[in-house]
Amino acid sequence: MTDAAALAGGGPSPLEAPGQGASGRLGDRLFRGLSGAAGITLLVIIGGIGVFLVAQALPALRHDTTSFLTTRQFLPEADAPAFGVAALAFGTVLSSFLALLMAVPVALGVALFITQVAPRRVAGPLGALVDLLAAVPSVVYGLWGVAYLNAKIVPVSSALHSALGWIPLFGDTGGRYGRSLFLAAVVLAIMILPIVAALSREIFLQVPSGNREAAYALGATRWEMIRTAVLPFSRPGITAAVMLGLGRALGETIAVALVLLSNFEISAKVLGPGGNTIAANIATKFGEYGPTGRGALIASGLVLFAITFLVNLIARGIVYRSARRFGAAA
Numbered sequence: 111m112t113d114a115a116a117l118a119g120g121g122p123s124p125l126e127a128p129g130q131g132a133s134g135r136l137g138d139r140l141f142r143g144l145s146g147a148a149g150i151t152l153l154v155i156i157g158g159i160g161v162f163l164v165a166q167a168l169p170a171l172r173h174d175t176t177s178f179l180t181t182r183q184f185l186p187e188a189d190a191p192a193f194g195v196a197a198l199a200f201g202t203v204l205s206s207f208l209a210l211l212m213a214v215p216v217a218l219g220v221a222l223f224i225t226q227v228a229p230r231r232v233a234g235p236l237g238a239l240v241d242l243l244a245a246v247p248s249v250v251y252g253l254w255g256v257a258y259l260n261a262k263i264v265p266v267s268s269a270l271h272s273a274l275g276w277i278p279l280f281g282d283t284g285g286r287y288g289r290s291l292f293l294a295a296v297v298l299a300i301m302i303l304p305i306v307a308a309l310s311r312e313i314f315l316q317v318p319s320g321n322r323e324a325a326y327a328l329g330a331t332r333w334e335m336i337r338t339a340v341l342p343f344s345r346p347g348i349t350a351a352v353m354l355g356l357g358r359a360l361g362e363t364i365a366v367a368l369v370l371l372s373n374f375e376i377s378a379k380v381l382g383p384g385g386n387t388i389a390a391n392i393a394t395k396f397g398e399y400g401p402t403g404r405g406a407l408i409a410s411g412l413v414l415f416a417i418t419f420l421v422n423l424i425a426r427g428i429v430y431r432s433a434r435r436f437g438a439a440a
Contacts, residue, residue: 163412170405178409182374184391186406187399193406195388195413197374202387202414205291205366206359208380209298214352217303221310226336237311243304252368255297256289260369263293267381283382289371291385297365302355309354313347314340346429353425360418363389388414 171178173191181194220240224233267287274280283290317340325335341348367390371383392407399407 160415163408163415167405167409167412170402171409173402182376184374186403191402195410197376198386198388198391198410199413199417200376201291201385202360204380205295205298205387206356208295209302209359210352210356212295212299213303213355214306217306218310218348220307221314222336224311225314226340240304240307244308248301248362248365251297251301252365255293255365255369259296260288260293263296264288267292271381278378279380281379283379286382288383289369290383291380294366294369294385297369298359298362301362301365302358305358306351306355309351310348313344313351317343349425349428353421356421357418360414361389363393366390367393
C-alpha cells in the first residue's frame with residue numbers, strides 16, 4: 111500500500127536510487143549532451159588543424175623538385191626548391207626514443223619509491239619536487255643544456271664510445287663530441303622524467319589497498335607485491351603516461367633548438383655534433399623564409415602531426431588491450 115500510494119501520489123519509488131528522479135534524469139541528459147559536444151568539438155578542432163596544414167603545405171610541395179619524404183636537404187628558398195623531411199623525421203624519432211629509454215626507468219622508480227617505499231614525511235616533499243620540475247619552462251632546460259651540460263657530456267660521450275663503440279649508435283665520430291642528438295636526448299629525458307613520474311605516481315596511488323594486502327597475506331615481499339599487485343593493475347596507465355612523455359619529446363622545440371648544431375644528415379651515430387628535429391627546424395627557420403619556405407616548414411609540421419597522431423593511436427591500442435587483459439585476468 112505504501113508503495114502504491116507513493117506511486118499514485120507522484121513521489122519517488124522506494125526502488126528508485128537517489129538522484130534518479132526527473133531532476134536526476136535531466137542532469138544526466140545535460141551532462142551527456144555537454145560531453146558529446148565537447149568530444150565533437152575536439153574532433154572538429156583536430157580536423158581543422160589537419161586541413162589547415164594540408165592547405166598551407168600543398169603550394170610549397172608543388173614547387174619541390176625532389177621527393178619530400180626521402181630528401182635529406184632543406185633548401186626551399188633555392189631557385190629550384192629542394193627540401194625533404196627524411197633527416198628531420200629521423201632526428202625527431204631517434205632523440206625522442208633515446209629520451210624515453212633514459213627517462214622511463216628512472217621515472218617509474220621515483221614513482222614507486224614515493225608511493226610504495228618512502229615514509230609519508232619523505233614522500234610528500236619529494237612528490238612536490240617532482241611536480242615542480244614538471245613546471246620548469248623548456249627554455250630553461252635548453253639554456254642549462256648549452257651552458258652547463260654540453261661541457262659535461264663530452265667525457266661521457268667519449269667513455270661511451272670507448273666502451274660501446276662496437277654498437278653503431280656509439281660509433282666513431284672522429285673525436286668530435288658535444289652538441290649532438292645524444293645531448294638533446296639527455297635534455298629531453300630530464301624534461302619528460304617529471305611528467306612520467308608524476309602521472310605514474312597518481313596511477314600507483316589508485317591501486318586498491320586490497321590488492322597489496324592480499325599479496326602480503328600470501329607471504330610476498332615488497333618487490334613481489336609491487337610486481338604482482340601494483341604493476342599489472344597500473345599497466346594501462348603507465349603506458350598512457352609514457353606515451354604522453356613521448357608526445358612531449360616529439361614536439362619539443364626551444365630546448366632542442368638551443369642544444370643542437372643543425373644539419374640534415376642521417377646517421378645512427380648520436381655522439382657527434384649535429385642533428386636536427388622537425389620542431390627545432392621550424393622554430394629556427396620560420397622567421398627567415400618566404401612563402402615557399404614557410405609552406406615547406408608547415409609541410410614538415412604536417413609530418414610531425416601525423417607521427418604524433420600515429421603514436422597516440424598505437425598507445426590507445428596498447429592501453430585498450432592491456433585493460434582488457436587485466437580485466438579478463440581479474
